[in-house]
Amino acid sequence: MMQGRLLVVDDERSIRDVLAQVLGYEGYEVVTAASGGEALNLHRQQPFDLILLDVKMQGIDGLDTLAQLRVHDPDVRVVMISGHGTIATAVQAVKDGAFDFLEKPLDSDRLLVTVQRALEHRKLVGENARLREGLARATDARFAMVGESEGLQKIRDLVQRVGPTNARVVITGENGSGKELVARAIHEASPRRSGPFIEVNCAAIPHDLVEGELFGHVKGSFTGAVADAAGKFEAANGGTLFLDEIGDLALNAQAKILRALQEGVIVRVGDSKPIKVDVRVIAATNRDLAQDIQSGRFREDLYHRLNVMPIHVPPLRDRARDIPSLVSHFVAVLGQGPGMAPKPFDGDALRRLQRRHWPGNVRELRNAVERLLILSAGPEVTEADVDLVLPPESAPPVDHEQLAADAADRTFAEFKEDAERAFIVARLREHYWNVAETARILGMPRSNLYNKIEKYGIERER
Numbered sequence: 001m002m003q004g005r006l007l008v009v010d011d012e013r014s015i016r017d018v019l020a021q022v023l024g025y026e027g028y029e030v031v032t033a034a035s036g037g038e039a040l041n042l043h044r045q046q047p048f049d050l051i052l053l054d055v056k057m058q059g060i061d062g063l064d065t066l067a068q069l070r071v072h073d074p075d076v077r078v079v080m081i082s083g084h085g086t087i088a089t090a091v092q093a094v095k096d097g098a099f100d101f102l103e104k105p106l107d108s109d110r111l112l113v114t115v116q117r118a119l120e121h122r123k124l125v126g127e128n129a130r131l132r133e134g135l136a137r138a139t140d141a142r143f144a145m146v147g148e149s150e151g152l153q154k155i156r157d158l159v160q161r162v163g164p165t166n167a168r169v170v171i172t173g174e175n176g177s178g179k180e181l182v183a184r185a186i187h188e189a190s191p192r193r194s195g196p197f198i199e200v201n202c203a204a205i206p207h208d209l210v211e212g213e214l215f216g217h218v219k220g221s222f223t224g225a226v227a228d229a230a231g232k233f234e235a236a237n238g239g240t241l242f243l244d245e246i247g248d249l250a251l252n253a254q255a256k257i258l259r260a261l262q263e264g265v266i267v268r269v270g271d272s273k274p275i276k277v278d279v280r281v282i283a284a285t286n287r288d289l290a291q292d293i294q295s296g297r298f299r300e301d302l303y304h305r306l307n308v309m310p311i312h313v314p315p316l317r318d319r320a321r322d323i324p325s326l327v328s329h330f331v332a333v334l335g336q337g338p339g340m341a342p343k344p345f346d347g348d349a350l351r352r353l354q355r356r357h358w359p360g361n362v363r364e365l366r367n368a369v370e371r372l373l374i375l376s377a378g379p380e381v382t383e384a385d386v387d388l389v390l391p392p393e394s395a396p397p398v399d400h401e402q403l404a405a406d407a408a409d410r411t412f413a414e415f416k417e418d419a420e421r422a423f424i425v426a427r428l429r430e431h432y433w434n435v436a437e438t439a440r441i442l443g444m445p446r447s448n449l450y451n452k453i454e455k456y457g458i459e460r461e462r
Contacts, residue, residue: 002203005046005050006028006049006050007039007050007051009033009039010081011058012054012217013102013180018108020032023112035059037059037106040060040062040069042071042227045074046227049119049122050099050115050122052078052115053081054080063089063096066080066093066096066097068414072264073247075125076097077121077122079098079100079102079114079118080093081101081103082101083104099172100114102114124246126157126178140200140315144181145178145182145328146329147319147321147325147326148321152314152319155313159185159311160189161186163187163188163189164189164190167309168282168307169183169282169308169309170246170285170307170308171311171312172286172289172311173284173285173286174313175286175363177361178362179244179313180199183284184242187242197239198235198236198241200213202243202248204245207250210249211253212255213231214233215231215267215268215438216229216266217268218268221268222270231246234266234275238279242282242284243284245285245286245287246283246284247287247289248287249281251297254302260306262305291306294336310442321429323353323365325353327345334366334369340370341383342373343373343454344380344381345372345380346380349380349381349385351367351383352383356390372390379408420452424458428458
């Protein structure tokens with residue numbers, strides 16, 4: 001594997017050829033440019049690890065090119081080269097952001113040492129940045145898994161168990177339920193936490209561009225491929241690649257992912273040279289992959305490669321207990337935004353939110369909290385605000401065939417009793433088995449509710 005991708009910029013072809021030969025012999029991937037303008041275009045298409053830049057050139061000289069490179073990429077590593085070097089030029093180049101300064105004629109040993117130092121410095125700065133990013137993610141409230149419901153507790157336990165391993169994970173759940181948060185939590189609980197976390201939304205990439213996005217491409221491999229480009233697998237090297245909505249991938253891309261998982265190598269589009277990668281893959285989907293396998297939409301061998309540890313994220317309607325904690329969390333996060341202020345939700349408002357169905361799950365709840373913070377007029381958000389701001393929610397569709405099947409072997413009276421029992425249990429769960437509060441919401445005397453609990457043999461769930 002190449003040690004680094006370098007750009008040599010000099011208006012003398014002989015200098016470019018000699019540097020390319022010396023550096024290429026040492027294992028570096030070298031691209032050359034004859035002018036500052038050409039160098040700027042090449043670096044914009046795909047940034048280089050290091051640029052060797054001549055000071056005196058026709059058109060845009062080296063110092064101006066350096067200044068423009070720094071505007072486009074403040075972290076770019078540049079070593080200036082000049083046959084007309086002076087101390088003043090060297091000082092000015094370093095002040096403008098150059099890593100070092102070399103004079104012509106170049107000494108090969110010093111050149112190679114300088115290049116190695118520059119690349120090591122770049123790597124060290126990158127590793128420190130990833131460590132800071134990892135710490136920020138670990139403490140960033142936006143990525144917290146909030147709630148104490150039984151379903152969320154099970155997910156936290158699984159994350160702590162699977163995180164320290166290299167096991168692949170498939171996360172399932174409805175849109176907006178928090179699959180990305182689970183993937184991030186697994187990454188942060190792993191030895192790869194200091195490496196990159198790269199997310200790819202497979203459903204958002206056109207099918208004819210998926211392979212290039214995932215595996216990269218070489219110059220000229222298709223119309224518009226004006227330079228070599230690394231893919232997401234290479235970007236995630238040493239870290240985690242999160243393939244969201246993997247069920248939407250085309251079969252040909254699935255086959256290439258399978259090879260990457262089996263052999264630990266990828267091949268860029270238009271190339272035949274394998275590139276070794278060390279990537280942990282976490283996949284997520286809202287589809288039924290088992291059904292997609294039956295219909296030929298998803299490869300069974302890829303499914304079994306990925307699905308070492310399945311994790312299901314329950315929909316918000318199945319963990320209404322978490323809604324008060326989520327609302328408090330969103331109030332704290334959103335209240336820091338411009339023109340926003342944290343505002344508490346009263347108990348009736350929270351209970352009204354708990355009774356909603358939330359087809360968009362946690363994402364929909366977050367949007368609702370933001371809307372209520374903006375539009376509610378008082379010092380706190382009330383039940384009246386919820387009713388005024390949020391549109392009435394239609395009831396979930398009724399499965400009439402299932403209802404008919406359930407009632408087939410029972411009398412009408414038995415069916416009514418079963419329905420009443422299920423209704424009471426659901427309302428008790430919503431209110432954490434608080435009988436007084438449930439009776440108030442149902443509009444019945446507490447003694448009547450106790451009688452029905454005794455009649456149906458309802459026991460509090462632990």
